[in-house]
Amino acid sequence: MQLAQIDLNLLKLMLILLEEASVSRAAQKLNLSQSAVSKQLTKLRDQVGSELKDPLFIKAGTGLKATAKAQSMEQPLREWIRLYCQMMIPSHFNPLEDEREFKISIAENAFPVVVPSFMQPLTQAAPKLKLNIAKTHSKSIQLVEQNQLDLLIIARDTDPRAGYPWQASHLPDLPKVALFEDENVCLVRRDHPILSTDWNLESFLTLSRIKISVEEQTRWLLDEVLLAQGNVIADRAVVADFHSAALLTHHSDMSMICTSAFATQLCERYDLEILPMPFHLAPATYFMLWPQTQESNPAHIWLREFIQAKCLGIRPLK
Numbered sequence: 001m002q003l004a005q006i007d008l009n010l011l012k013l014m015l016i017l018l019e020e021a022s023v024s025r026a027a028q029k030l031n032l033s034q035s036a037v038s039k040q041l042t043k044l045r046d047q048v049g050s051e052l053k054d055p056l057f058i059k060a061g062t063g064l065k066a067t068a069k070a071q072s073m074e075q076p077l078r079e080w081i082r083l084y085c086q087m088m089i090p091s092h093f094n095p096l097e098d099e100r101e102f103k104i105s106i107a108e109n110a111f112p113v114v115v116p117s118f119m120q121p122l123t124q125a126a127p128k129l130k131l132n133i134a135k136t137h138s139k140s141i142q143l144v145e146q147n148q149l150d151l152l153i154i155a156r157d158t159d160p161r162a163g164y165p166w167q168a169s170h171l172p173d174l175p176k177v178a179l180f181e182d183e184n185v186c187l188v189r190r191d192h193p194i195l196s197t198d199w200n201l202e203s204f205l206t207l208s209r210i211k212i213s214v215e216e217q218t219r220w221l222l223d224e225v226l227l228a229q230g231n232v233i234a235d236r237a238v239v240a241d242f243h244s245a246a247l248l249t250h251h252s253d254m255s256m257i258c259t260s261a262f263a264t265q266l267c268e269r270y271d272l273e274i275l276p277m278p279f280h281l282a283p284a285t286y287f288m289l290w291p292q293t294q295e296s297n298p299a300h301i302w303l304r305e306f307i308q309a310k311c312l313g314i315r316p317l318k
Contacts, residue, residue: 010044014056015077017041018070019146022063029148081147082293093298095126102129102150102303105143107136107214108242109262110153110286114179118310125306138216144174147291150300151307153179154215154289155259159282161228162221174289177308181283182259182316184222186275187266189250194275201231201278207255208236210245221281222257229279246270259284261316286311 013026020026027037041057049056054069066074106114115133122129136154143149156168158181164170186204188194197203211218218238226233236254239245243266245256250270258266263274288307294300 006047007043010040010047011077012081013037013040014044014048014070015074015081017057017064018066018074018077021060021065078146093302095129095302097128098126098299099128100130100299101132102300103132103134103148104151104153105134105136105140105149106153107155107286109214109258110155111135112265113261113314114153114286114307114311117314118307121310122306126303129303136215140215141172141174141289144289144291145172147293150290150294151304152289153286155182155284155286157221157282157284159221159225161224163219163224165215165217166221168285168287171287171289175292175295176287176289177304179286179288179308179311180314180316181285182261183283184257184277184281185260185263186277187246187249187256187258187263187272188275189252190271190273192253192273195273199275199278204275204278205231205233208234208253210248210254210256211235211238212242212245212256212258213238213240220257225279225281242266246272259316261314 013030016026016029017023020029023037023041024034027034030037045056052069054067056070057064057066059065111133119131122131136152140149140152140154144152156162156171157166158168160167186207188207194203194207214220237245237248239248242256242258242262245258246266247270248254249256249272257277260274263272266272267274288304290300290304
């Protein structure tokens, strides 16, 4: 088959179907109707599958299952898209005139610390640039690997006791840079009885805790350390975000844990008090990650360096 006979957009569709294993989810990702994706799948089978004498995808319940041949094509397809993206990178970037949109995902505990540091200066330096910012989730790193996110800002522990995926060494082999470090602290309401007692490990263990789901997980470094010490802290609630935890902390005798720069902002909004952790936890590092395909993109380089420079002014609580 000649290359001219293949609609190259169908190869991108094939990769998305390999990732999603569902016509409906692929349609959502492509912002197309299910019928449009189904028609493209038919074309994919006509143009590629017929040549390979392979259906590429078969029905499996409500989804799709890739054939062995289709699965073997996934990595070559990723490499083809990577090379295509590199070829299409403009050689020049003018921040005053560029109108492109960058898709960024930022962890909840990083957003109020990082974004205010660079957003206003960015609107002045690149007035036509647009940021599409979303909260992180369990598949955010995968989206970077698949070139569906331009930047990802997340926190990872430097403490070797952290379990998977929270240790910095668990991050995949993606381009990245460390933005800043921060320490974990404990938050309680401002008139909490614990504030009138000696603050130590014993008093800390009397507190009940609100656990926060981050990237769809609730087990953190603190859990690993307490378990290793043979200690237990009562978990009275699990919530989906830090602001919900702060509101519950304000209206109860429960406590919550988060990094200090974010904790400072939560204290101002929810009338909370910061207490240092009564035992050593190594600091968390906030990383910025990006796809390998964007490593040499002039616009991408400019934005990364701009954000990194502004984060130098972030001063965690000491």
